[in-house]
Amino acid sequence: MNDPVLELVDVVKTFGKGSTEVRALNGVDLAVSPAEFVAVMGPSGCGKSTLLHLAGGLEDVSSGRVRVAGRDIGDLDLASRAALRRTDVGYVFQRLNLLPSLTALENVALPLKLEGVGRREASARSLDALAAVGVTEQLSRYPDDFSGGQQQRIAIARAIVVERALILADEPSGALDTMTGDSVIELLSSLPGRFGTAIVLVTHEPRFASWADRVVFMRDGVVVDQTASTVPVSAAGAAT
Amino acid sequence: MAVREGLLALLHEGPRHGYQLKTEFEAATGGVWPLNVGQVYTTLDRLERDGLVGVSDNEGQKVYSITVDGVSALGAWWEAAPVDEPPPRDELMLKVLMAIERSTERGDAHAMSVITHQRTVLHSMLQSKRRARSVATTSLAARLVTDALVVRAEADLRWLDLCEAQLNGTPTRKARS
Ligand SMILES: Nc1ncnc2c1ncn2[C@@H]1O[C@H](COP(=O)(O)OP(=O)(O)O)[C@@H](O)[C@H]1O
Ligand SMILES: [Mg+2]
Numbered sequence: 401m402n403d404p405v406l407e408l409v410d411v412v413k414t415f416g417k418g419s420t421e422v423r424a425l426n427g428v429d430l431a432v433s434p435a436e437f438v439a440v441m442g443p444s445g446c447g448k449s450t451l452l453h454l455a456g457g458l459e460d461v462s463s464g465r466v467r468v469a470g471r472d473i474g475d476l477d478l479a480s481r482a483a484l485r486r487t488d489v490g491y492v493f494q495r496l497n498l499l500p501s502l503t504a505l506e507n508v509a510l511p512l513k514l515e516g517v518g519r520r521e522a523s524a525r526s527l528d529a530l531a532a533v534g535v536t537e538q539l540s541r542y543p544d545d546f547s548g549g550q551q552q553r554i555a556i557a558r559a560i561v562v563e564r565a566l567i568l569a570d571e572p573s574g575a576l577d578t579m580t581g582d583s584v585i586e587l588l589s590s591l592p593g594r595f596g597t598a599i600v601l602v603t604h605e606p607r608f609a610s611w612a613d614r615v616v617f618m619r620d621g622v623v624v625d626q627t628a629s630t631v632p633v634s635a636a637g638a639a640t
Numbered sequence: 641m642a643v644r645e646g647l648l649a650l651l652h653e654g655p656r657h658g659y660q661l662k663t664e665f666e667a668a669t670g671g672v673w674p675l676n677v678g679q680v681y682t683t684l685d686r687l688e689r690d691g692l693v694g695v696s697d698n699e700g701q702k703v704y705s706i707t708v709d710g711v712s713a714l715g716a717w718w719e720a721a722p723v724d725e726p727p728p729r730d731e732l733m734l735k736v737l738m739a740i741e742r743s744t745e746r747g748d749a750h751a752m753s754v755i756t757h758q759r760t761v762l763h764s765m766l767q768s769k770r771r772a773r774s775v776a777t778t779s780l781a782a783r784l785v786t787d788a789l790v791v792r793a794e795a796d797l798r799w800l801d802l803c804e805a806q807l808n809g810t811p812t813r814k815a816r817s
Binding site for chain 1 (some may be wrong): 760764790794
């Protein structure tokens, strides 16, 4: 039994005030175990991206708690929170993951550079990460020279170049064709087994969600149902 | 079903024994369409009766081969549109339609909970298909069959999304009630 790597308890998130208030999340409970791959689905506007933003410490809850790797995000000062974003949590978005002015290799090495890792070691580790996602050629080219699927692989390499407890992915296959998208999600699904990373994937596509250990369904800012997980449920249990 | 035409397609490649046809049919369909030997021979008898297949004897074993009429019947089958059961009357559709029917008295909550639950069930099925597909060192046929099941489940899930959106107070629903 492992403690959850991500835990949301009765999380509420509102935007705006008074008559224009929007309740993006309305009491979400969710626990993700280490090395668990969870897919989140639901209609547009049901709060999926907001959930990821809160899980990654990009935004604050209105009420409730978010714990990442055993730490309550609400208790962290700005510096610790920035450190958490740099080291514990990785992101992959639908597009624009990579800086166009850096080469593929430099993009992947960026998190290491920010951590003060030396040039030589950073380069070696970045090459390893790129090899792990199957990108081994033309690494001194710029992101534009790569196909959409290759760019997402490079973004994933950047997310795993630092050892992460958790990777948050918001429709990473949203801009790709079915076969390419599937191979990117297949790659994501291999990360828990290879690196022990937990993954929360937001997707509209049932076929992509089917790679996950558990699929969570949201509607109007709450979790309405979920499939049984195929990995051992953490001590806190899968919130229902 | 189209077992007749499947056997004709195999015979079009050359004469075969009955048992050989069974094995090849099952391999070609990725193992999801088992035939019993009796069924194969009954089908071959009918094909022979209809003049689409000829039989000869080879050291006490029957060998089947396709006739000229058989070749043209097979040609027509490749061209024809697939005929499934008449308009979609599957169980999922019945469940949701009945739930909506009952909801006219009891509110939409019942229909919504049926949709939510069916969606979860379908997703669980998709997950297990995916696992089966990635574990087994399966044949191309088996992979394509799994893909077909996945795509159909996706279609069902899209339909459930549409049902849910319509129940969520869209004009269609309001106009109806
Ligand atoms: N920064 C924001 N300001 C105001 N409203 C927002 C903001 N972010 C999200 N929302 C609203 O919160 C709801 C949930 O949005 P989001 O989490 O992006 O949904 P999803 O990713 O499921 O499509 C929507 O109604 C959206 O308009
Ligand atoms: Mg979103």
